[in-house]
Amino acid sequence: MGQAGRAEQAEQAEQSGGGGPRVVLGVSGGIAAYKACELLRRLTESGHDVRVVPTGSALHFVGAATWSALSGHPVSTEVWSDVHEVPHVRIGQSADLVVVAPATADLLAKAAQGLADDLLTNTLLTARCPVVFAPAMHTEMWEHPATRANVATLRERGAVVIEPAVGRLTGVDTGKGRLPDPDAIFEVCRRLLARGVSTPDLAGRHVVVSAGGTREPLDPVRFLGNRSSGKQGYALARTAAARGARVTLIEANTGLPDPAGVDVVRVGTAVQLREAVLKSAADADVVVMAAAVADFRPASYAEGKIKKKDGEEPAPIVLVRNPDILAEIGAERARPGQVIVGFAAETDDVLANGRAKLRRKGCDLLVVNEVGERKTFGSEENEAVILAADGGETPVPYGPKEALADTVWDLVVPALGSA
Structure with a gap:
């Protein structure tokens, strides 16, 4: 939908008594339906005009009166209610x-088919706006080939299917399938x-993002590391998920909480990071290396804590290059x-060093910033x-890390082309 169409739609919403964007909250029949009440509250309190459309089975978990009271709109599951308003089309x-x-x-199966x-x-069939599915089910159901195929189909059509969280499920079960x-x-x-x-511009794409800083063990209690917090990488992951x-x-x-809609792989060292990146990149459209990877690691690992000895200087630590x-x-x-x-964290001659690194690394884009003890990290x-x-050259002024992340994706999308 173009900007003019959205402006007209906003005007119609205001005339009908709803000044904010119109959101349809669909609720299907899972035990996590009660959590949708909190999502509804967040949407309405932030000024959105929300119409709740539950399935019949969803009403076994949360009743129509609750949805109506929280949204301020009547609730129905049937296409036969208020037929003169053609609700199955108009909503x-x-x-x-x-x-x-x-979801x-x-x-998901019905939507895909x-x-x-x-x-x-x-x-769902009449909507021409962005559509988001937040799945919730047992791990075996999420991992079943039929569900995976349905999810892939929906993503290829431009829908945003958020990856479910890992945690406690119904009963004593634990695994992937929890509602984010x-x-x-x-x-x-x-x-x-x-x-x-109307259609997220990264829909149907697989992107890999690395974040944080690697740690290279010296002994059971010490390591060589860096100051990277991982917040920029997490911002890149969140914005990519929101773009489909x-x-x-x-x-x-x-140590950051997992972002919604994202598969998280945890690593510690540069060697482990390399293995995870190469594995995940095999079917990726985009790889963003935002992690701060240690250039060197100790040549040997002490099985016991290295002790200080009175009157003796410590033995030199021999380093070897990381991949x-x-x-x-x-x-x-x-x-x-x-x-x-790629990312380049520089402390001096920032742009000159960045251009040299861009040529040396062979990447398509390089995000260059100046870092220090009180800068960025x-x-x-x-x-x-x-x-x-x-x-x-695209300068990004000082601002939220999500703004920089969106600028990166704005440059990536045309580079993808029809690949």
């Missing part, structure tokens, strides 16, 4: 965003609405058209210059 047509939380395996046997599935935190789902919805696009990508986040020693992961994936792309993005803000292999 989807007038929406700025549709989010289904929780069960059954709902285009089935329309109730008001929610009819709404409602606040995290809300953030995905907020970012999609802020971009004002399937995201693999390879995190090294961050250059960025140069390796830049020189040998895992697939044609793969886009490689651990901060919620960042500023940088993004250098392109074709000679382009």
